[in-house]
Amino acid sequence: MTDTTHFTRPEPETDEIKPPVTQVGVIGWIKANLFNTWYNSVLTLAVLFALWQLAPPLVEWAFLDSRWYTDSEACRTTDGACWSIIPNNIRFILFGFYPPSEQWRPLLAVILLVALLFISRNRRFWRKPLAYAWMGGLVVMGILMRGGILGLDPVESSQWGGLPLTLMLSVFGLTAAYPLGVVLALGRQSRMPAIKSLCVIYIELIRGVPLISLLFMSAVIFPLFLPEGITINKILRAQVAIILFTAAYVAEVVRGGLQAIPKGQYEAADSLGLNYFQTMRLIILPQALKIVIPPTVSVLISAFKDTSLVVIIALYDILKTTQSTLSNPKWMGYSTEAYLFLAVVYFICCFFMSTFSRKLERELAT
Amino acid sequence: MKQVFKCCAVLVITAMIFLPLSAMAGETLDAVKKKGFVTVGVNGSLFGFGQPDEKGEWQGLDVETGKAIAAAVFGDASKVKFIPLTAVQRFTALQSGEIDVLCRNATRTLSRDSALGLNFVQVNYYDGQAFLVPKSLGLKSAKELDGATVCVLPGTTTELNAADFFRANNMQWKPVVIESTAELAKTFFAGRCDSLTSDASQLAGTRAVAPNPDDYVILPEIISKEPLAPAVRHGDDEWRDIVDYAVLAMINAEELGITSKNVDEMLKSKDPKVQRFLGVSEGNGKALGLDEKFAYNIIKQVGNYGEVFERNVGPDTPLKLERGLNALWTDGGLMYSPPFK
Numbered sequence: 001m002t003d004t005t006h007f008t009r010p011e012p013e014t015d016e017i018k019p020p021v022t023q024v025g026v027i028g029w030i031k032a033n034l035f036n037t038w039y040n041s042v043l044t045l046a047v048l049f050a051l052w053q054l055a056p057p058l059v060e061w062a063f064l065d066s067r068w069y070t071d072s073e074a075c076r077t078t079d080g081a082c083w084s085i086i087p088n089n090i091r092f093i094l095f096g097f098y099p100p101s102e103q104w105r106p107l108l109a110v111i112l113l114v115a116l117l118f119i120s121r122n123r124r125f126w127r128k129p130l131a132y133a134w135m136g137g138l139v140v141m142g143i144l145m146r147g148g149i150l151g152l153d154p155v156e157s158s159q160w161g162g163l164p165l166t167l168m169l170s171v172f173g174l175t176a177a178y179p180l181g182v183v184l185a186l187g188r189q190s191r192m193p194a195i196k197s198l199c200v201i202y203i204e205l206i207r208g209v210p211l212i213s214l215l216f217m218s219a220v221i222f223p224l225f226l227p228e229g230i231t232i233n234k235i236l237r238a239q240v241a242i243i244l245f246t247a248a249y250v251a252e253v254v255r256g257g258l259q260a261i262p263k264g265q266y267e268a269a270d271s272l273g274l275n276y277f278q279t280m281r282l283i284i285l286p287q288a289l290k291i292v293i294p295p296t297v298s299v300l301i302s303a304f305k306d307t308s309l310v311v312i313i314a315l316y317d318i319l320k321t322t323q324s325t326l327s328n329p330k331w332m333g334y335s336t337e338a339y340l341f342l343a344v345v346y347f348i349c350c351f352f353m354s355t356f357s358r359k360l361e362r363e364l365a366t
Numbered sequence: 367m368k369q370v371f372k373c374c375a376v377l378v379i380t381a382m383i384f385l386p387l388s389a390m391a392g393e394t395l396d397a398v399k400k401k402g403f404v405t406v407g408v409n410g411s412l413f414g415f416g417q418p419d420e421k422g423e424w425q426g427l428d429v430e431t432g433k434a435i436a437a438a439v440f441g442d443a444s445k446v447k448f449i450p451l452t453a454v455q456r457f458t459a460l461q462s463g464e465i466d467v468l469c470r471n472a473t474r475t476l477s478r479d480s481a482l483g484l485n486f487v488q489v490n491y492y493d494g495q496a497f498l499v500p501k502s503l504g505l506k507s508a509k510e511l512d513g514a515t516v517c518v519l520p521g522t523t524t525e526l527n528a529a530d531f532f533r534a535n536n537m538q539w540k541p542v543v544i545e546s547t548a549e550l551a552k553t554f555f556a557g558r559c560d561s562l563t564s565d566a567s568q569l570a571g572t573r574a575v576a577p578n579p580d581d582y583v584i585l586p587e588i589i590s591k592e593p594l595a596p597a598v599r600h601g602d603d604e605w606r607d608i609v610d611y612a613v614l615a616m617i618n619a620e621e622l623g624i625t626s627k628n629v630d631e632m633l634k635s636k637d638p639k640v641q642r643f644l645g646v647s648e649g650n651g652k653a654l655g656l657d658e659k660f661a662y663n664i665i666k667q668v669g670n671y672g673e674v675f676e677r678n679v680g681p682d683t684p685l686k687l688e689r690g691l692n693a694l695w696t697d698g699g700l701m702y703s704p705p706f707k
Binding site for chain 1: 410411412413417418419420421422447449450451452454455458459461462463464546547548549551552555571572574575577684685
């Protein structure tokens, strides 16, 4: 290795001794990290053995013996995965009952929403135009989904389903819950007893019950109290339940941030003659909200996943549309494949949120 | 602000509880006509009865019953909106007026008919609970299931029926309770339980998707009665009659030999029964407050009971169900329509 010579320019002999191959390179790394102690060696061997046992059957199931674009009969003839369930039902899984001839509309709405989310990732764009873009985008999305004007056929919200419904419940739920949660947190810190106790009661009441029970209340009990014939949209009822629930959790997280702000900050604001709203807006909240980015994102991620609970009130979000596919005898029994697909969809969304939060933390240098 | 709203909501809700809720006769029909479609509560994930297909279009016996009601009211089977409901929601949705009629494989029972404030109409499927077992066990009767491990869905009457059956026959059993139908089937085929119990119609569907359907048999005992019928709210008899006779019209048409294919020829029939039924000689429609052609529209656009049965759950479908109790009374079944006159 060391004595590579060239005809044109012979290198002078050096006394430089390269480190032994067992110390550097791949072998060195393996030795230093995987076999540096006896228990690490045992663990490494155990993991290798497990991989050797598990990986081949898994690969065989998922890739070699699997069916990808066949019908269900072809799936019955193999022991491998039947991924065909996804392409065969993708339309229903993604868009639910939305009329097939109009399905470009929810597709466009989802693309628009994702595009807006991606642009919003970058803090350079956090200016007024982005706010207008969001407002415009939401109106366009509403028009696309609902129809009824501009020559679009009206599509009732009871026909919405699949991915647009999941994203809608999440995005609207989270964006509405966050400000509400901040207000509740401030209310809980308030010196006015009435506001303080109302906020405490609200937060504790909502945190004291599971989301499922709130959804049941909204879906099963609430309609009984309305006069006959008057019904409030089922999606709206679920949406409100999700917002109320998430807001209580956000409130407690934000309260943690508020309490972490040293008293001196409040006193400094007071001595500058700032009133309550100025103090909060200019001094306290910017610091407090920055501190609580990680727990807030945790709450938001879990709220996003919780939207799948709407299956119990028969809203066809992406989980329910997939489950519904599974009850068709043709595709019954391929739940592993369908749920893996769903897991990937959910993972992409949640991973997007958590990378965004890390990026935000880095940029704000907390 | 939220709190103020909540207080108002509580007040309104309290007021509602004390306000008497009463429906006047004919109210539902008027409301349905005004909005232009019938709202039907369906299952949403029960193949053969109420489930969206790959294109998102509703299919099933209960779904077609809903279409028949729309055909009777509007002369157009497509003027119907289906609302998928869970077992818990279904009766509330009807009571609160969210739906006009419930066609969601609901078993007619005394308490539901009375205390829940519902009225069930003509049964559109006679079901009953049975046991599915692997052939290899060599069982001939459910009475030989002593000590068996049985896979069962929780929360419905199924679990109670099974418990009653084993107790009545002095047998021991170990229930394995699993929430979803698909998982239940998977567990059973994996050999986790000796037997799977559910309504016979569902067992047929489960057996159809077995890795090898011929390895499994449904034991002959039917341990419960499950007359599945559409339901409406108490207090609106006119609407109840319409739903009842929409279902009966499909049965009557089969009795008279009228199908969706020959219904136009049958208009020329000399048989007074057929003439009255199809509205050639008038009277039936007016009595129900419907178009004279309501039965014609049902049969033309949806079909008679036999056609609907064959299309959704019959031998040519994955469920492969025989008519059995659901055959016409003339063929030894229970389907029997009162005269249309």
